Amino acid sequence: MKVIRGISQMRAFTKNARAKEQTIGFVPTMGALHEGHLSLIRRARRDCDKVAVSIFVNPAQFGPKEDFKSYPRHPKKDLLLCGRGKVDAVFMPAAKDIYPPHFCTYVSVSGLSDVLCGRSRIGHFRGVATIVAKLFNIIEPDVAYFGQKDAQQAIIIGRMARDLNMPVNIRLMPTIREPSGLAKSSRNAYLSLEEKQRASVLYRALKMARELIRMGHKDASKIKKRMQRLISAHKITVEYISMVDLVDLAPVTKLYGTVLIALAARIGKTRLIDNIIVKI
Numbered sequence: 001m002k003v004i005r006g007i008s009q010m011r012a013f014t015k016n017a018r019a020k021e022q023t024i025g026f027v028p029t030m031g032a033l034h035e036g037h038l039s040l041i042r043r044a045r046r047d048c049d050k051v052a053v054s055i056f057v058n059p060a061q062f063g064p065k066e067d068f069k070s071y072p073r074h075p076k077k078d079l080l081l082c083g084r085g086k087v088d089a090v091f092m093p094a095a096k097d098i099y100p101p102h103f104c105t106y107v108s109v110s111g112l113s114d115v116l117c118g119r120s121r122i123g124h125f126r127g128v129a130t131i132v133a134k135l136f137n138i139i140e141p142d143v144a145y146f147g148q149k150d151a152q153q154a155i156i157i158g159r160m161a162r163d164l165n166m167p168v169n170i171r172l173m174p175t176i177r178e179p180s181g182l183a184k185s186s187r188n189a190y191l192s193l194e195e196k197q198r199a200s201v202l203y204r205a206l207k208m209a210r211e212l213i214r215m216g217h218k219d220a221s222k223i224k225k226r227m228q229r230l231i232s233a234h235k236i237t238v239e240y241i242s243m244v245d246l247v248d249l250a251p252v253t254k255l256y257g258t259v260l261i262a263l264a265a266r267i268g269k270t271r272l273i274d275n276i277i278v279k280i
């Protein structure tokens, strides 16, 4: 496994694979790897000749009051896990190389970036789209893997790739969860054991919504109220619960077709997100 820090070395890796007509699968991450990330790596390993993983805590996607400084960083353990996952190249660039002095070009996926998490995390998805566009330009993968856990992010990246004619396939992979149902996340490290147990209500609320829909309920606002009640009963502050169209993320009031049910909530200082996709 190659650990690559320089942009030109990363390009050389890609050039070498291309010369051998090998396909490249790419998993972008911010490190603190867990089973969710590893599931994407495993899929890339199955699909592609070469697997590249990036580990970069991207300053451009954190707001001024967010957790950039305290975001968990475990590079040694991450490299061990990548090695075990038979990754070919781990790209760990320095921030000063990714955002050199006078950097001023950003990618904005308008509309899709302003709803759901974009409402409270101003500029977050601009930061995400910009770093992913840069990584796509550097690594030139055939396929890039994203988790449904961050569904809005994956939808935004899919739209960006389509709108800007980027020659990459975007593959959405299922959310990996703890046995309790809590979606695995690097930010779960901020939670105490007791908070983790309480946080598992988020997925229970999503499953309850799915069950109500299966039983024939069609009124989004009624289902959202019941979810809100269930979550609040566990001393968790709901930031939003939304039922939206999977393509344009527009809110739906009557539930038909394929709907993304997404939520964000705060337990103490920790912000958690989760979602399910329901086909009606």
Ligand code: AMP
Residues within 6 Å of the ligand: 028, 029, 030, 031, 035, 036, 037, 039, 040, 145, 146, 147, 148, 149, 150, 173, 174, 175, 176, 177, 183, 184, 185, 186
């Ligand atoms: P992050 O390191 O949090 O930026 O995540 C990197 C990639 O891993 C993103 O595509 C995430 O959606 C994906 N990911 C994070 N958590 C999970 C999970 N629990 N299940 C599946 N994919 C995940």
